[in-house]
Amino acid sequence: MFFPLGLLVLWLILPSCATVDYVPPGQGTSAEQQSALAKSLEENMKEILFDPAGKAVDLHVHVLGGFQNSLGLERYVKSLFREWVVGKGGEVGPGEFRMDVFLPVLGTTATRRDLSYQNIPLYYSERFQTTARLIVVVRDAEGTMVCLWQGKQSGADLTDIYLMRIFGPFDVPLPGR
């Protein structure tokens, strides 16, 4: 009794299919992509060596990426750094120090994996990896470099895993996450 029932369940599961859909512009920028980029930026900022406590810092941000144009990303990064400087006891505005924040890389890579054996779908995953490279240059009023900090090229990693292409998504931790 169990054997034919099991076969029937297997027969029903085999042609199943779950797919993560990305359909811009009908969907807007995907929530996962935004989340991965935001996390990646925040993680990078934790390691900056410059201490802005008690200093007035004139903040300038230069980015290369951004969707369609770079203005949104520039504003976002500037707001992050403003909070960071003020939170550490400094202030943002014209003053004794000028901080230039360069973000030459901030982007995502999506990888889809399908594992099937003789057309039997066993495993399907969508992995979203972000790459961020952050460089901070601080100069004093005379233009002398006080600090040059370059973050490790790192990023956030989000993965949705489906088994038999129907059960899931499972959020499985990956090495280096």
Add this chain to the structure above:
Amino acid sequence: MNRKFFRFGKWTLLIGLIFFLTAACATKRYWGPTMGRSADSQFTPADALEKALKSASFEKYRGKKIWIEVYSLTERTGEESPEERFLRSWIGEKFVAQGARVATSRDQADISLEVKARVFGVHQTRRDFIPLFYAESTHGIVDLHLTYYEKESGKILHTEDLKGEARYLEYYILYMIGPFKSIK
């Protein structure tokens, strides 16, 4: 004889109906950009935003003038994205409803509020369980980080994180019957 024929006819009809129905195919279609952003992709983050703002209390800013700036990683053609404009206006209304005022310029404000929208968007998954079941789920996610600055001193008054999620599931049975809808 008649009964046998009737039973045979019944089974034939049933099998014929199943064959007929299993050949059915319902699929949600999005034709960007002419169709604009899909309704599912609009109302799920809007619902998630409502949930996120439920836990927020702006009472302590009653009588104060607030200047609101919103920053996000969403797509745009100009300086401000549609999501940022919407969030700024919506949060402004929440402040006004709780007795604060929205300043018309940064200089007039007592408090400067910076809202970083880490996430304001959707995550969509399609599931096919051929030939029985087909579903499209839209998961609206909002993750906001609010930083309140005192205008005079530029110091941070306080920060808070607001998060909300809304799920919309639409499914079809036998690829033909439906959609059955569920909102959480």
